[in-house]
Each structure stands twice: as structure tokens, then as C-alpha cells.
Amino acid sequence: MPRSGVGLKEFERKFERERDSWRTLRKDSDDRKTYDEVFDKDNLMRIYKLFSDGVIDQVDFPISTGKEGNVFRALTRDGKYLALKIFRTSTATFKDMAKYVAGDPRFKGISRNRKKMIMTWSSKEFRNLQRFAEAGVRVPKAVACHQNMIVMEYIGTDSSPAPMMRSVQLKDPSGVAEKLLVYVRRAYSEGGLVHGDLSEFNVLMDGDEPVLIDVGQSVLLRHPMAEELLDRDIGNIARYFRKYGLNIDIERELKEIRKR
Ligand SMILES: Nc1ncnc2c1ncn2[C@@H]1O[C@H](COP(=O)(O)OP(=O)(O)OP(=O)(O)O)[C@@H](O)[C@H]1O
Ligand SMILES: [Mg+2]
Numbered sequence: 001m002p003r004s005g006v007g008l009k010e011f012e013r014k015f016e017r018e019r020d021s022w023r024t025l026r027k028d029s030d031d032r033k034t035y036d037e038v039f040d041k042d043n044l045m046r047i048y049k050l051f052s053d054g055v056i057d058q059v060d061f062p063i064s065t066g067k068e069g070n071v072f073r074a075l076t077r078d079g080k081y082l083a084l085k086i087f088r089t090s091t092a093t094f095k096d097m098a099k100y101v102a103g104d105p106r107f108k109g110i111s112r113n114r115k116k117m118i119m120t121w122s123s124k125e126f127r128n129l130q131r132f133a134e135a136g137v138r139v140p141k142a143v144a145c146h147q148n149m150i151v152m153e154y155i156g157t158d159s160s161p162a163p164m165m166r167s168v169q170l171k172d173p174s175g176v177a178e179k180l181l182v183y184v185r186r187a188y189s190e191g192g193l194v195h196g197d198l199s200e201f202n203v204l205m206d207g208d209e210p211v212l213i214d215v216g217q218s219v220l221l222r223h224p225m226a227e228e229l230l231d232r233d234i235g236n237i238a239r240y241f242r243k244y245g246l247n248i249d250i251e252r253e254l255k256e257i258r259k260r
Helices: 008-025 029-038 041-052 094-102 114-134 173-191 226-242 250-259
Strands: 058-065 069-075 081-087 142-146 149-153 203-206 209-212
Touching: 008 041, 008 058, 041 081, 041 142, 041 149, 058 081, 081 114, 094 114, 114 142, 114 149, 114 173, 173 209, 173 226, 173 250, 226 250
Parallel strands: none
Antiparallel strands: 058 069, 069 081, 081 149, 142 149, 203 209
């Protein structure tokens, strides 16, 4: 019996109403297609599971529609916000995913089946979120993971989700840059992790605080691509902060990180 006493049929009706109201907001037919795909029968059942487990009470509104999936704001029963990331099971970037999962001992023997790979990918992102947090890196707090869905802390305010770093004018660029470098260092030395896709697109600004997101591709140090990805992450940070007139010494930073 579902926690809130709402049966599946009733849940479906409630959900249909929410979904229809978003769809009318979206005129673009590609967007509609995305919505129909995201809320197919399988996903609806998975959301129902999160609902009956008491994790979320409502899917609030879409925050982002990306290549690999969609992020929604969700509400808990007591009105708190969460973020729900739903990976598309027909993703076009399946081959790339395999590359990141294959070298990870935590996911040995994962089949080449597309659907299973997506499920593995979302559990990889979930576990990476936990691992980053344990290492002292600010990421959204991991709340729950179910098949192709991740529930995590919502970063933002009542009125809007936190902006990407690229779309804000930083008040204290050198402070933020230093914090990001500290996070990369901590992830490496405390967590044994490399983000792997660090850029101004995958840092949200919670007020003045940077928050790392999108950690599905993050790898353990023993992954064959780890060092190459670390070079790229640091390179991206250095490049981005040049526009603020900061000159980050890439070689020195890398040496500093690898010392530990
Ligand atoms: N926890 C969160 N709180 C608020 N907003 C979030 C959260 N997680 C993700 N978002 C929003 O959703 C967007 C996409 O998230 P993310 O980067 O994790 O997914 P993605 O699969 O890489 O999508 P894309 O291909 O668009 O980058 C982010 O840019 C951000 O705006
Ligand atoms: Mg992203």
C-alpha cells in the first residue's frame, strides 16, 4: 500500500494533470517528444516507486532538458525541494558511457545491454555524489537512486534553480577559483576521484558558493583515463578564470594535486 494512501490509478491521474500542464507551456514539438519519452510507462512506474517510498511527493517543474536526461524540481511531502534527474534510456551517448564504466572496478562485469548501462550510469553518479561529499567537496547531497533516476538536494531558491557559473558575474572570482581548486585537490587525495567534466557548465552557484554537479562520468584514480581527465579539468578551470584576469599556473596546480 502506498505511503500516502494514493493508489496507482489515482497517482497516474494526478501525474497526467501535472504533465499536461507543462506540455502546454512547451510549444516546441521536440520538447513534447522529450516529455512523452521521459514520462513513458516505465518511468511513470519508477516515479510511483519514489512516491510510494516517500522520497518525493510531486514532480514540480522541469529545470533542464539535456542530451542524456532531464532534471526536475520535486517536492517532498513536507514541501521541501529536491532535484530529480531522469536519464533517458534511449540515450545517444551510450558508447561514451561504456568507456567511463568499463575501467571502474566498482562496476565489474556490467553487461553491454543499453538499459542496464543507463541504470549503472545513474548508480555511478549517485555513488560518486556520496564519495565527493565524503571527501569534503560541495555537491548536491545524494538522497535516493532508483534505476535511471537520481534524487538529490535541490540547489537554488524558491523562485529559481541555481545558475551555472558561466551565466553569472562572479563577485569574488579568485575566491571561487581557489575553492574549486581545493575541491579538485580534496576529491583526488581524500576521495580518490577525478570529476572528469569540470567546467563552467557543471558548477552551479548557490549564492557565492560553487557546487559541483554532473558527476556521472567521474572516475576513480585507478581508471586508465583519470590523469588525462584531471589535466583537462584543471585546464578548463584555468581557461575559464582567464576571462577574470586570473592566471592559474596549470603545471603548478597539477603538481600540487598529484603530490598527495
Ligand atoms: N541538484 C540540482 N539542483 C538544481 N539544479 C540542478 C541540479 N542538478 C542539475 N541541475 C540543473 O540541471 C542541469 C543539467 O544537469 P546535469 O549537468 O547534471 O545533467 P546533464 O546530463 O549533463 O545535462 P546536460 O547535457 O544539459 O549538461 C544543470 O545545468 C542545472 O541547471
Ligand atoms: Mg551537465
